[in-house]
Amino acid sequence: MRDRTMKRLKVAHVINSIGLGGVPAAVYHLLEALPPERYELSLYTLKRYSDHADVREEVAERFRRLGIPIFSPDRDEKKFQVVAQLCEWILRDRIDLLHTHSYKPNLYGRLAGVLCRERGVRIVAHYHNQYDDKWERDGSLIYDRLLDRFSDRLIACSESVREHLVQRVGLPWERIDVILNGADLSRFQPREDAQRVKGEMGLPLDRPIVAVVGRISEQKGQDDFIYAAKTILRQVPETLFLVIGAADEAERLVQLQRLAQELGIEKEIIFTGYIADMSKIYPLINVLVVPSRWEGFGLVLVEAMAAGRAIVATRVGAIPEVVVAGETARLVPPGSPAAIASEVVSLLQNPERARKMGERGIARAADFSWKRAGMELDRIYEDLRRGDAG
Numbered sequence: 001m002r003d004r005t006m007k008r009l010k011v012a013h014v015i016n017s018i019g020l021g022g023v024p025a026a027v028y029h030l031l032e033a034l035p036p037e038r039y040e041l042s043l044y045t046l047k048r049y050s051d052h053a054d055v056r057e058e059v060a061e062r063f064r065r066l067g068i069p070i071f072s073p074d075r076d077e078k079k080f081q082v083v084a085q086l087c088e089w090i091l092r093d094r095i096d097l098l099h100t101h102s103y104k105p106n107l108y109g110r111l112a113g114v115l116c117r118e119r120g121v122r123i124v125a126h127y128h129n130q131y132d133d134k135w136e137r138d139g140s141l142i143y144d145r146l147l148d149r150f151s152d153r154l155i156a157c158s159e160s161v162r163e164h165l166v167q168r169v170g171l172p173w174e175r176i177d178v179i180l181n182g183a184d185l186s187r188f189q190p191r192e193d194a195q196r197v198k199g200e201m202g203l204p205l206d207r208p209i210v211a212v213v214g215r216i217s218e219q220k221g222q223d224d225f226i227y228a229a230k231t232i233l234r235q236v237p238e239t240l241f242l243v244i245g246a247a248d249e250a251e252r253l254v255q256l257q258r259l260a261q262e263l264g265i266e267k268e269i270i271f272t273g274y275i276a277d278m279s280k281i282y283p284l285i286n287v288l289v290v291p292s293r294w295e296g297f298g299l300v301l302v303e304a305m306a307a308g309r310a311i312v313a314t315r316v317g318a319i320p321e322v323v324v325a326g327e328t329a330r331l332v333p334p335g336s337p338a339a340i341a342s343e344v345v346s347l348l349q350n351p352e353r354a355r356k357m358g359e360r361g362i363a364r365a366a367d368f369s370w371k372r373a374g375m376e377l378d379r380i381y382e383d384l385r386r387g388d389a390g
Contacts, residue, residue: 008040009385010093014086014100014109017045018056018070020246020274021215022299023102023128026157026181028062033374036067039381044089045072046082046104052246055276086112090121097384099124103131107140110147117150122384126155129296130164130317133218144169153380155179157297158318179377181297182370187279188306189362194283201284203270207240208286208348213278213300216247221291221314222256227337228289228344230263235345239268244281246274282307286354287347293334295319301329302368305361310354312343322368328361 013027031041043063049056060070073085090098090112098121100109106125113123125147135141148154148169154176156162162176198205210232214220222243229241247253253271260266275281282288288304288311295317302322304311311329313319314336323329330347332339347354 008038009096009381010040010042011097011099011381012042012044012090012093012095014044014046014098014105016102016104017047017049018060018072019049020052020055020059022181022297024059025299026128027101028059028066029182029184029370030179030374030377031063031068032066033370034378034381038378041066041068042089042093042095043068043070044086044109045070046108048072052274055274058276083108083112083115087115090116091119094119095121097122097124097381099126101126102128103134107143107147110151114147114150122152123150124153124155124380124384125151126157127161127165127296128157129219130161130294132168132294135168141168148175152384153177155377155380157181158321160318160321161296164317177376177380179373180368181299181302182368182373183299183302183306183365184370185306185365188282188303188365190283190307192280192283197280198284203284204240207238208236209240209242209284210287210289210344210348211242211244211281211285212289212291213244213281213304214290214292216243216245216252216256217249218252219293219295220245221293221334223259224291224335224337224340225289226256226259226263226265226269228291228340229260229269230265231338231341232344232348233265233268236348239348241265241269242285243269243271244273244275244278278303279307282309285309286351287312287344289340289344290314290319290329291334291337291340292316292319298322302365305358306365308358308362310347310357311361312340312347324360324364328357328364330357 015027071089073082098113100106110123113121156176156178159178162178165171166173195205212222212225216222232239260269288309290313292314297318305328313329314334315331316334325331330343
């Protein structure tokens with residue numbers, strides 16, 4: 001690695017795509033928090049998407065405003081092709097440090113880094129979730145186990161993810177650094193007039209709103225949310241439900257819409273699709289439900305707490321780390337729509353209780369800082385600059 005007195009360290013971050021989920025957002029905030037005088041940053045993606053083109057371009061432009069160039073493949077995502085293209089970029093840009101993020105980048109990105117190892121490239125792998133579903137689907141757990149020996153540092157986004165890596169990948173606990181995600185607290189502090197925003201969105205002004213926010217996927221448990229909605233409507237029939245997020249697969253969205261129809265509640269549930277600016281939406285929500293089946297961190301939890309919202313969430317993964325059970329959220333077992341419904345009804349029928357939960361959430365959200373996360377990442381990079389692999 002170059003001496004600190006020489007020019008800035010060249011660091012390339014690898015993500016799956018300029019996407020709509022939590023990983024690109026987390027990477028943006030981490031890079032924003034790094035001291036620009038020490039690092040020359042690039043962003044590599046494994047593939048392009050054509051859907052939500054305007055939103056994706058807006059995300060990309062945020063990186064560009066930081067002075068970070070973005071490189072995406074000129075071919076479709078084939079395993080060997082994307083590894084080859086990553087190698088070309090690493091060598092062309094004379095990258096010193098390759099930082100990969102999440103499932104496929106941790107595989108393909110690290111493979112490319114290993115192939116460029118003789119050029120002095122150091123490798124950091126960042127785990128943002130639990131990947132049991134993908135390891136089992138692809139039979140790829142062996143790659144994570146073998147690539148560990150070529151990784152200079154490993155990062156988990158929560159203690160839960162660290163423990164998961166210890167148990168499933170067989171990594172030593174001390175090999176894994178934890179850098180908790182942060183939140184842009186000022187962005188989510190309520191500023192918008194909720195009634196005005198409801199009017200702009202065509203939502204009824206006098207109905208309480210219960211929402212689920214996140215990628216429409218098996219992980220996020222929107223089906224349990226819809227089953228819970230059926231029960232909630234029996235006790236609080238004026239409730240309106242929002243399912244906010246883009247679908248991983250179109251068929252998944254169709255299945256959820258069909259489920260709402262089969263339960264006879266399709267008129268009470270609005271599928272909004274992806275919403276870029278959630279800061280306007282949180283003030284409309286009376287109760288946020290996070291019915292995840294597994295969760296590496298859950299940025300939506302910190303955002304909702306910063307916005308002072310009441311939360312009902314499952315007791316899985318990192319969720320008990322992020323919220324304070326019974327204080328900033330009510331936690332229920334995963335896969336239990338009845339338990340979700342019971343807690344949501346209690347909060348809707350006791351608005352003062354929900355308000356106090358929201359107040360405690362605002363205080364709790366202050367514990368999550370991108371500035372702190374950036375400082376911890378800077379420390380890891382500086383260790384690697386000095387030749388300390390941790």
